[in-house]
Amino acid sequence: xxxxxNRRVDRPDEVNIRIFxxxxxxxxxxxxxxxxxxxxxxxxxxxxxxxxxxxxxxGAAYHRISDGTISRIATTVDNSNLIxxxxxxxxxxxNTGIEVVINQEITDKINVNLNLNGYYNQIDAFxxxxxxxIENTFTATQQEIYSGNIKLNTNFKxxxxxxxxxTAIYLAPDIIPQGTIDSRFSLDFGVKKGIxxxxxxxxxxxxxxxxxxxxxxxxEGNNFSYTATDYYETQVIRFGYNYKF
Numbered sequence: 412x413x414x415x416x417n418r419r420v421d422r423p424d425e426v427n428i429r430i431f432x433x434x435x436x437x438x439x440x441x442x443x444x445x446x447x448x449x450x451x452x453x454x455x456x457x458x459x460x461x462x463x464x465x466x467x468x469x470g471a472a473y474h475r476i477s478d479g480t481i482s483r484i485a486t487t488v489d490n491s492n493l494i495x496x497x498x499x500x501x502x503x504x505x506n507t508g509i510e511v512v513i514n515q516e517i518t519d520k521i522n523v524n525l526n527l528n529g530y531y532n533q534i535d536a537f538x539x540x541x542x543x544x545i546e547n548t549f550t551a552t553q554q555e556i557y558s559g560n561i562k563l564n565t566n567f568k569x570x571x572x573x574x575x576x577x578t579a580i581y582l583a584p585d586i587i588p589q590g591t592i593d594s595r596f597s598l599d600f601g602v603k604k605g606i607x608x609x610x611x612x613x614x615x616x617x618x619x620x621x622x623x624x625x626x627x628x629x630x631e632g633n634n635f636s637y638t639a640t641d642y643y644e645t646q647v648i649r650f651g652y653n654y655k656f
Contacts, residue, residue: 415458416456422449444498454474465516480502485637494635501588504588523564530558537550565577587628597624613651617646
């Protein structure tokens, strides 16, 4: 059994404090906030691990409290159609859940690792003042949701000095300050082959094979709402050679 306490600080990055406007869309302008404060997170976790022949079980209950949650808050000004996404500290958020990890060597050629995570997510009501292009106020009510994610990682050793890995990840719908985010799914694949008496290897891997790790968000503002679909460069294929000196 184990008990953990962790205090983490997430400081604003350069993009979050950049004062130069950037168009994400013809009607959506992203602007940083030089007055942004760090986000602090306190985490408490109680875990239990039980090992057996060629496998183990790990379960944990956790509670996390984030203060000064860093997020972008969208507002409009007067009768303009432009939406301004400004970096802000959106108050407190809480995350309470249970995580389970099961690792098992099924045969001498197949190993499976399953990670299950279910949690209750709450974002407190908050009020922020966006100062660009003119001062305006946004107030959000409390949000809450039950959500979770699943990760399955499988390793295969079918040939001598070779290994194949297949990873599937599912993220359930969740909430974000001022809105919601839809479910996402990703499938990754990799294979490597040891050569030159173990001193080198050839590898081929691909992330997000089906190009499904698309982030869809719905944002609710004062007298407006919008849906954003973000496609990142998650679908990548790499082929390479490693040599160990």
